[in-house]
Amino acid sequence: MHNERRLLLERRLRRVVEERLSPAVYPARRPVTVGIWNAGRRTPSFGDASEAPYTTIQPGQAWGEPWATSWLRLTGTMPTEWAGRRVELLVDVGFSAGRVGFQAEGLAYSSTGRTIKGLNPTSRWIPVDSGDPGAEVTVFVEAAANPTVLPLNDGVRDFRPTPLGDPATLPSTPLYQLRECHLALFDATAWKLARDMEVLSQLMQELGAQSERHWRIVSALERALDALDPIDIAGTAQHARDELAPLLSSPAHASAHRLSVVGHAHIDSAWLWPTSETVRKVARTTANVLQLMDASPDLVYAMSQAQQFAWMKEHYPQLFERIRERVRQGRFVPVGGMWVESDTNMPSGESLVRQLVFGKRFFMEEFGLETEEVWLPDSFGYSAALPQLIALSGSRWMLTQKISWNHTNRFPHHTFYWEGIDGTRVLTHAPPADKYNAEVTAAELAHAASNFAEQGQIGGSMLLYGHGDGGGGPTREMLARIRRLRDLEGSPRVESETPRAFFERTEAANDAAPVWVGEMYLEAHRGTYTSQARTKQGNRRSERLLREAEMWATSAAVLRGVDYPYDELDDIWKQVLLLQFHDILPGSSIAWVHQEAETTYDELATRLEQIIESSLSALSEDSGPMVPVDAVPFPASGGSPDPMSAAPEVSASVDRDGTFRLDNGLVRLHIDGSGHITSIRDLVAGRELVPHGTKVNVLTQYRDTPAQYDAWDIDPTYRTVAEAIDDVTSIEHWKGEGVAAVRTERAFGSSTVVQTVQVNAGQRRIDIEADVDWHESGKLLRVSLPLEISADRFAAETQFGHVYRPTHTNTSWDAAKFEICAHRWVHVAEPDYGVAVINESTYGHDVRRPSPGRVRATHTVVGLSLLRAPRFPDPGADQERHILRYAVVPGASIADAVWHACTFAQTDRTSRGEAALAPLVRSKTSGVVVDTIKLADDRSGDVVVRVYEALGRRARSELEIACDVSRVWVTDVLERPVAAQVELANQRATVDLTPFEVRTLRMTPAVRKLPS
Structure with missing residues (x-):
């Protein structure tokens, strides 16, 4: 009986709201005249758009080729009878119900060029001044025909290949149809009643039929529906509100969970759109926020990424000045302290330092404030080096959210101290709502309260609300829910406040916070260590060249009085830092983004080489022989370079059975007719490194078709379908001055690869190159290096140090690390002997015990993920030629690994003089x-x-x-x-x-x- 009553109420309520109440919010409408000017893929200024030739467009007409911009000019006359009443302009450019920021968007301007607000599926209205009866109203809308490359429902995300992310494969047909442009009266009472009913009905659902409060809400909603005359909504809406008022004024329990709500719009600096479109997304969102602040004094909005503020300053100076004023008032809050929300797995230590330096300096210079939190809600895992860098930048706190995406193990904390590799601890919060784009629904609030891991220890949590990823931010409906939920029986308490206020209050109770030690490894998105190899190579090269450029420019400035290129280096750093955004460097953006990244990296390399060469020229003497430049400002350990008074001759030979031998007196390699290494003999230590029955440097192609996120994920089942690449097209050996090598050509699938194994005079290091012309789909190319080293853990370089990870799968936490990120080296060792594997630009690694089935396991298999072929969001990802280099260093300590990693990819440079620079x-x-x-x-x-x-x-x-x-x-x-x-x-x-x-x-x- 009770359930039938509740179900009847729900059906009745839904129908009244959808069919009667929602339409009554705008009881009268008047059409406006719409003109359109198609600007193509240009982004003209308002001045140009206001003077452009417009043609009339009617509702139902198509507009907008993919990624094109059209300007709409809306003109109408204010009805005399509407004078003094609230009027809005309703605009629907063809929105689909669903995700904000993943389809058409617009930015409204006044006739004088002042930005008014953004337009999106959940915010289609523009405020209009109705003060002058009969006055003409003119509004311009910059409408972006951004393609829908994600499903617009909230169900399973079916990510399929699309041509819409590459300028070369875009269709020319329009994507959208103009639906509506009207002047409309706004009935505030009807709108508020809809919000009252929304909040109470959601709370009713969350409380459940066992709650007395549940049934009191049922009764109140029934009375409100009885009081509301569907024929006269305007005349009876207040009566219905009066019936609900007592329920909305009943205070929360004293022990109710406290939620600090912060307006937010996590905007990806690039992802399913290029950075040029991100600039406009930020403008639309900030215009929305500023408009809401005018009417909602309780709105506190946090925005991260100094780069996005800098874009506003450059491209929307008028809007930036309005932002600056709200920042001064403490309502528009810069957060994060980083240039962008960076990936933290792959950037170098110095890159993370510069993310913090450039970000914090921008906020100090522009707003006179120092941000004290690192704001990374969506980055794909968190390096154990980060806590120290946060503290060294003068910051105190960190916020994240993505760790809630773990596939295997639930991360055990929401408020905790995070301890890094050096022992530094930083207070960290992961909002228990498990999202950074909440809409302030009763379900979200209830989940946040019940999910909070530190209940009874820490006095509350944070909730970030507002449409995000593609922008949009808070809506007036969200703000209305906050006002009703501030102190409401049956719900957590809700309070608008700044992140700083939350962290300072939480920090005061720091004795209760638990500690998490080491990296926060994300048990998802492991494919991002490998996707889009060219982007990753460009990043590694840029970091290396920046280090050299600064070092030699400093010497030239101090020793020769040469001008230091401050401005140029700053500009280059900012471009590199932008490209480290957590959907660019990880390889999870559309083709357009990665094409631009590759072009940018090439341009930056040219500029940096010019700085280096001009600095070295200034430092060189006028005469003398060409001598090598020593660019490594720290010493080799005892084993690097190798302790040989004179390097012996290298040799390359082949016996009658087709086995090749490379020898430099320090290491001796045997390579069979298939081009695989069957023996590595460390002649210094007298050790064989290739386990019996195995081969080193074997390429294997795996089926790589993740269940959900192509560019992001490598599923743990990828190993079940594998094909070793053994076929040989040709194989040869050769010897040059101080060099001996074997080169093997192979063909597989639609691809080819040339592998070169090389030894050099005076080095135990074995250099390997794979020149791959890659044209596969849904595949992963890996190289396997089994080593006769018994190790239950291995060291992997991270920023400013290294971390140890298990080679076994004893626990679910161990097993989940089947693919990990390492920087330039990994190291496996027994107590008295180790081997380092060095790479030039590879991040994805798998270091593990031998496969099951062996009676005795005495070796460790090092694997490098070289290339992937995901289909979404870039169906052509990595379909090109790649040159990938890596090396094996027998007898290496960790100190040797560090030294070889620095020298392996270093450019050989010379200067003119008597001694090396x-x-x-x-x-x-x-x-x-x-x-x-x-x-x-x-x-x-x-x-x-x-x-x-x-x-x-x-x-x-x-x-x-x-x-x-x-x-x-x-x-x-x-x-x-x-x-x-x-x-x-x-x-x-x-x-x-x-x-x-x-x-x-x-x-x-x-x-x-x-x-x-």
Whole structure:
């Protein structure tokens, strides 16, 4: 009986709201005249658009080729009888019900060019001044025909290949039809009644039939429906509200969970749209927010990514000034402190430092405030190096959300201290609502409260609300729900406040927060370590060249008085940092994004090479032989380069059975007729490294068809369908000066590969190159390197250090790490012997115990993921030629791995002089790495040096300085003093470092060279 009553109410309520109440919100409408000007794929200014020739368009007419822009000019006359009443302009350019930011969008302008607000499927209205009866109303709308490349419902996301992400494959037919453009009266009472009913009906559903409160709401809604005359909504809506008022004024329980609600619109700086469209998405969203703030004094909005603020300053200066005013009031809140919401797995340590430096400096310079939180709700896992860098940037907190996406294990905390590889702890919050684009529904609030892991320990959680990913932000409906849910019986308490207020209150109860140690590995999106190999190569190359450019430009400035290229380096860094956004560097964007990224990386490489060469020229002497440039400002360990007084000759030969032999006196390789390595003999240690019955450097192609997210995921079942690539088209050996190699050509599927295995005089390192012409679909190409090393864990380089990960699958947490991200090296070792595997631009690795079935497992298999072929969002991903390089270093310590990783991809450079050019500052201790040498950002001429301890031990190191300096002191990464001066004697500075500590030193030259 009770259930029947409730079901009857639900059906009755739904019908009244949909058929009577919602239409009554706009009881009268008047058509307007619509003109259209098609601008193509250009983005003209308002000034150009206002003067453009417009043609009339009627509802039902098609408009908008994919990614094209059309300007609409809407003109109408305000009816005399509407004077003094609330009037809005309703615009529907062809919206589909569903996701905001993934279809057509618009930005409305007044006739004078002032931005009014954005338009999207859930916000189709534009406020209009009705003060002058009979006045003409003119509004312009910049309408973007952004294609729908995602399903618009909230069910299973069926990501299928689409031609809409590549300018070369776009259709020319229009995507949308104009539906509606009207002036309309707005009935605020009817709208408020709809919000009352919405909140109470949602709460009724969440409370359930066992709750007394549930049935009180049922009764109140029944009375309200009885009081509402469907023929006279305007005359009876207030009576219905009166019936609901007592239910909406009943306060929450004293122990109700407290939710700090923050308006937000996580906007991907690129993803299913190019960065040029992101600029406009940010403008639409911020215009929406500013318009809502005018009418909603309780709205607090947080926006991250300094890059997006910078876009507003450059492209929408009028809008930026309005943002600046709301920032001053504390309502529009810059958060995050990073240039973009970066991926944190793949960028180098210095890149993460610069993300924080450029982001925080922008906010300080533009708004006079220092952000203290790192804001990364959607990045695909979180490096264990990050807590130290957060603290070194002067920040205190971190927010994330993506860790709730774990496929295998539920992350156990929502508010906790996160401890990094060096021991630094940062207070971290992951909102328990499990989303960063909430709509403030009763279901979301109930889930946040019941899901919160630290119940009874920490006094509340945060809820980020507003349409995100593609932008949109909060709506007035969301704000109305917040007002009704602020203190409502049966619901968590809801309070609008800034992230800072939440974190400061939470920090006061820090003794109760648990601790998570090490990386926050995301048990999802493992394919992002490999997708779009060209983008990843461009990133690694840019980081390497930036390091060199800054180092040599600093030497040229200090020793020769050459102008330091501050502005150019800043510009290059900002472009590299943008491309590290968490949907660009991971390879999960449309083709357009990655095509632009590849072009940008090539341009940046040219500019950086010019800086390097001009700096080296300034440093070179006028005469003398060409000598090598030594670009590694830290020493090799005992094994690198190898301890040989004279390098023996290399040899390459083949026996009558077709087995090739490469030998340089340090290592000896046997390679069979299929081009696979069957023996690696470390002649220094007297050890064989290839396990019996296995082969090294075997390429295997796996079926790679993830269940859901193509470019993002590698599913754990990928190994079930595998094909070793054994066929040989040709094989040959050759020997050059100090080099011996075997080259093997293969064909497989629609692709070809040339593998070259090479040994060099004087090195135990074995260099391998795979030149792949890749034309597969739904496949993963990996190389397998089984090594006779028994190890239950391995070391993998991360930013400013390394982490250990298991090679076994003892627990579900271990098994979930079947594909991991490593930087330039991984290292497997027994107590007295190790092997390093170095790579030039590969991030995806799998290091594991031997396959099941062996009686005794005494070896470890190192695998590198070289290429993928996902179909969404870029169906042509990686379908091109790739050159991928990696190396095996027998007998290597971790210190050797660090040294070889730096030298493996280093460009061989020469200068003219009697001695090799060396960096301005060098470490005298193996394992203490001088990572960065640059001039101070304040342009004082001081030298900034960043060093780190790479081995996970305590170390004292002398830094040798090639110029006279008057003082050296410790700073944070923003180059602000944080400690006393460093001991300085005989042009050497002594530093003491704890395990994996990063130290930034600032040095003042005793004599400053002035530019000529």
